Amino acid sequence: MFLVDLIKGLKVTFNYQAPSEAITEQYPLERPVIFERFRGQPRLKVDPESGTSMCIVCNLCALACPEQLIVVKGERNPVTKRKEPISYTYDLSRCMFCGLCAEACSTDALELTQDYEMALYSREGMVLDQAALERGQEPVRYVK
């Protein structure tokens, strides 16, 4: 009768006007907070001491992948007697970032990093080769 509900509603909207309440994130200027367990751009680690890939071509990641988007080929290095990848492709366009590959990796060579800027201008660029995986994320800048 006395329209108390209306006044309550008005009060709610009035209080939300404080600029500190706004949750909008102005993306290029403000970076979002990425949580520790966020799974983003995949990355193949390189041994910091020897500079060689940590991947031992065990094929576990390719077997673990539900989408079968990882293809690993390798051969044994006659000098070090280690198996080394000669081609490693990761089709990002089909990836759902489940993280099973990184979980399966026996040497922790493959990981899903916290990088998230994966937009590209061509579909071909989505298939990452070994070099791209080792370089890590390279956001494509927009040029006029």
Place this chain on the structure above:
Amino acid sequence: MFDAITKYLGSNATPGEAGSMFWATIYILIITVGISLAVISMNWLERKILAHMQVRIGPMRVGPHGLLQPFADALKLLIKEDIIPQDADKLVFWSAPVVVTMTAFTTFLVVPFGREHAVTDMNIGILFMLGISSLGVLGIIMAGWSSNSHYPLMGSLRSSAQMVSYEIAMGLAIVCAVLMTSLQTGTGTLSMIGIVESQASQHTWFIFKFFPLGFLAFAIFAIAMVAETNRAPFDLPEAESELVAGFHTEYSGFRWSLFFLAEYAAMLAVSSIAVTLWLGGWMRPFPTWLGGSTWDMAFSLFPALTFFVLAGLCLLGAVRMPKIPQMKIQTTGLAIFGFLLGFVGLLLIVPGVRERVQDIYWFVVKVAFFMYLYIWYRGTFPRYRFDQLMKVGWKILLPTGLGVLIATALWGLLPQISSSILGVLP
């Protein structure tokens, strides 16, 4: 002729009273530009305030804090392709936005921004305003009919039904205020300036007179005026979830912007009616209680103070801008805008200007409060259903309005009634 022009400056009358065509034209131009500026700033404020009510931040990229967004939009609307639907009634389609805009702007002829700051003082001022603003419905119906499309027609039918039914409640509320001008003094008036002056002579705003009757009449008017201008929560004619955009669905570009301009001008017009009738028009708060030259002086500093606060906010915003090269232009722009506002504030301190703009300032502040209310309602209330809308109009506002009107009349006549009864009784 030059004498006639300069003679007016010394007089204390509106151009209409002084019979000065030249100054009336100047006033009309100033008011037109002022209303357009108000609509532009209202556009920005509405987006910003609404955004913050919805925990967003609103326009941010075009100019510092999106300050140039309305100008960008206006430019976009002006250079858009002009489309008239193939089967539309071309002449009516063309004239509808003109009718709506003309009526919305014509009402400002009698709005008193101050004792001498009105184009003219008509003795039927409030009646003139109501009559002209009711003509706006005609433009809306024309727009809906001539578009030759379902949604506009539905929208305009809803709009006309709504405006016609709320105009009655609005009229009753206005009659209450007009009655108050005559009661106890015996000289009623319909002139907008006369109404404010009678509030001054009765030492009260009509919202507080005969409490709670004045307040009730004001409340009825405040509800009816939202419905009258088709704003949320009574925006059924433009209900985008049902009718696309209502009566202006087929309009685009410049014609659409005319509708937009008219809508906001109409909002300003009805708000100024409310301010004039119930909130003391151009009078500053407490003119008698806090009287005397010291208080006059203190209150006359308010306009400058407002501008200084705005300038301070701008400079604070400029200081708090992100310190990166991309934002440099925006930061300097905001700082320059802040200094401009501060300069205007300094101008308003000059004694001659100070006394001249005071009444305009208080009028504008009161209207701005109503504008904020409009945005506030829009951010808060869900839209009424059509039957609910009609129920509120006919079953609540109309009977209450009638009751308040009768009660006001009786209360006003109380001294006469009691004296006649006492006179008859020995």
